[in-house]
Amino acid sequence: MKSIIIDDETTARSIIEQLCSQNPNVNTVASFPSAIEAIKYLNQEEVDLVFLDIHMPSFSGFDFIQTLKTPPKIIITTSDENFALNAFEYDCIIDYLVKPITTDRFNKAIVKAQSKAIVRSSVEAPSTNDLYVNIDRRLVKINIPDIYLIEAKGDYINIKTETQTYLVHATLKKIEEKLPDSLFLKVHRSYIINTTKIVDIEDNSVLIKQDIIPVSRANRSELMRRLNLL
Amino acid sequence: MQEEPNLSYIKEIAGGDPTYIQKLIGIIKKEFPEERTMFLNQYDSKDYLKAAELVHKLKHKINILGLEKGYENARELENQLREGKSNGYSKFISTLENIENYLTSL
Numbered sequence: 001m002k003s004i005i006i007d008d009e010t011t012a013r014s015i016i017e018q019l020c021s022q023n024p025n026v027n028t029v030a031s032f033p034s035a036i037e038a039i040k041y042l043n044q045e046e047v048d049l050v051f052l053d054i055h056m057p058s059f060s061g062f063d064f065i066q067t068l069k070t071p072p073k074i075i076i077t078t079s080d081e082n083f084a085l086n087a088f089e090y091d092c093i094i095d096y097l098v099k100p101i102t103t104d105r106f107n108k109a110i111v112k113a114q115s116k117a118i119v120r121s122s123v124e125a126p127s128t129n130d131l132y133v134n135i136d137r138r139l140v141k142i143n144i145p146d147i148y149l150i151e152a153k154g155d156y157i158n159i160k161t162e163t164q165t166y167l168v169h170a171t172l173k174k175i176e177e178k179l180p181d182s183l184f185l186k187v188h189r190s191y192i193i194n195t196t197k198i199v200d201i202e203d204n205s206v207l208i209k210q211d212i213i214p215v216s217r218a219n220r221s222e223l224m225r226r227l228n229l230l
Numbered sequence: 231m232q233e234e235p236n237l238s239y240i241k242e243i244a245g246g247d248p249t250y251i252q253k254l255i256g257i258i259k260k261e262f263p264e265e266r267t268m269f270l271n272q273y274d275s276k277d278y279l280k281a282a283e284l285v286h287k288l289k290h291k292i293n294i295l296g297l298e299k300g301y302e303n304a305r306e307l308e309n310q311l312r313e314g315k316s317n318g319y320s321k322f323i324s325t326l327e328n329i330e331n332y333l334t335s336l
Contacts, residue, residue, distance in 0.1 A: 009287055010261050011294070014254055015243060022245055055286055079290045100239050100293050 001113060003049035005031040006038045006064065007077065008056045012099065016051050016077060019106040026110055035064035036139055039132070043174070047072050049094075049113055054078045059139065065090055067132040067139065069178055073113050077101060131178055133159065133168045142166065145183065148197035148209055150175055152190040160211075187215045187223055195226050232324075235295040235332040259333050262291055266326055273319070282311035285322065292325060295332065300325035 003026050007013045013031045020026040029047065032038040036059055038050070052074050054061035061078075065071055071092040079099045094116055095109040131147075132139040146161040152172045159166040159175070168175075176186055186192045187206060191213045199207040206213050206223070215223060237251065244250040269284035289304035303325060307318035 009290060010257050011254070011291060014257050015294075018243055018250055018254070055283075057283060079286060079293070099290050101243075102239075103243055103245070 001026050001048040001073075001110075002046075003028050003051065004038060004041065004047050005051045006035055006056075006061070007031075007051070007053040008033050009053070012053065012077065015099075015101065016106075019101060019103060020051075022103065023107055023110050025114060035059045035061065036134075036137075039064065039067055039139065040134065042068065050074045051077050055080055065092065066130060068092075073116070075109050075113060131175075133166055133170070135166060135168060140166065144179065145194070145196075147179075147184075148194045149211055149213065150184075150192040160209075185219070185223060185226065187213060187219045189216065195223070201227075232328060233297055233299050235297055235329055238296055239294050255333075255336055258291055258294070259336070262288070262329065262333060265291075266330070273316070278311040278314055278316065282308050285311060288326070292329065295329060297325060297328070300328070 003020065005013050005016045005020075005028060007016065010033070013033070017028055017031060020028040026049070029045075030038075030041055032041065035052075035056060050072055052061045052064060054076055055078055061076065065074065071090075073094045074090070074092050075094055076096045077099060078096070081098055094113045097105060097109055129144050131142045131144050133142060134140075142159060142161060146163070147159055148162065149158075149160040150172065151158045151160075153167070155169060155171075157168050157170050157172055157175060159168060172186070172190070172192060176184070176192060179192070183194050183196060184192050185195050193206060193208050193213060197208050199209070201207070201215075201223070204215055204217075204220070206215055237255075240251055240254055244254070265284055265287050269281055269288060272278075272281040272284060285304055285308040289301055289308065292300045292304050303318055303321040307316070307322045310316055310318055
């Protein structure tokens with residue numbers, strides 16, 4: 001299993017790396033002192049398993065889980081037994097290891113991770129409405145239903161909400177994967193719109209708030225299909 | 231009687247690898263005094279919530295070094311600090327000094 005480790009303590013990361021190195025079923029590909037750095041990595045790479053500390057300054061392990069649309073399997077590693085009940089509200093959490101982690105207990109968790117498939121049904125519930133975007137090294141939360149337009153700007157995208165516009169280093173394709181199909185539609189190679197915010201539609205364009213957005217011929221039929229036409 | 235730190239846990243996870251034992255001791259020797267200093271600074275400036283965060287980190291090392299009573303004291307102090315209290319401060323400082331002396335001897 002391809003795995004990463006997230007823990008703000010160097011000592012804890014070293015111990016988990018050591019435990020992983022002794023288990024032939026785990027391949028640790030990266031370790032991160034903060035969840036924010038791990039999120040950047042996971043935007044580029046897929047992993048099977050995350051060893052995740054819960055108690056981290058500014059961005060906790062639970063915050064981390066809520067940023068992931070389809071989280072991999074997660075093994076919680078913590079000094080705090082009190083979070084165990086919260087942890088099992090997430091289907092992606094396979095096991096909960098209290099530090100200091102012994103070799104036997106670690107290996108049992110790996111067996112569990114290998115045998116257990118994630119039931120995705122309720123995993124996304126806490127995060128449905130939130131999208132975290134990386135702006136100036138901060139992860140800024142945006143309420144997804146507030147977004148009415150996303151436009152491509154070279155290597156960046158503009159995310160427009162009722163109150164604010166966010167310039168984010170990302171592709172339209174990447175953000176499209178994070179948005180619910182029930183609300184959003186790519187109407188042009190440079191634009192994704194929230195179809196609930198449409199004001200009116202002309203032949204080849206749509207008025208959304210004050211923005212007139214072109215609709216490409218290829219996407220027009222899907223747009224029309226989504227409308228509740230009289 | 232004061233309990234003595236030990237390397238039992240570190241030896242167990244090292245699986246008989248002396249290089250790893252030295253590596254982890256090196257990491258603890260570097261990280262422990264940094265966290266201790268940060269704790270004292272936060273405690274002195276009466277930022278008890280941040281001080282509690284540092285007790286949380288330090289208690290893992292206390293546990294790694296086999297100090298069971300020290301760990302319980304740290305847990306109590308962490309909880310106290312989150313409630314704006316600090317009754318367990320002296321015991322905790324004594325545990326930190328115990329560890330500091332032990333790490334120096336390694």
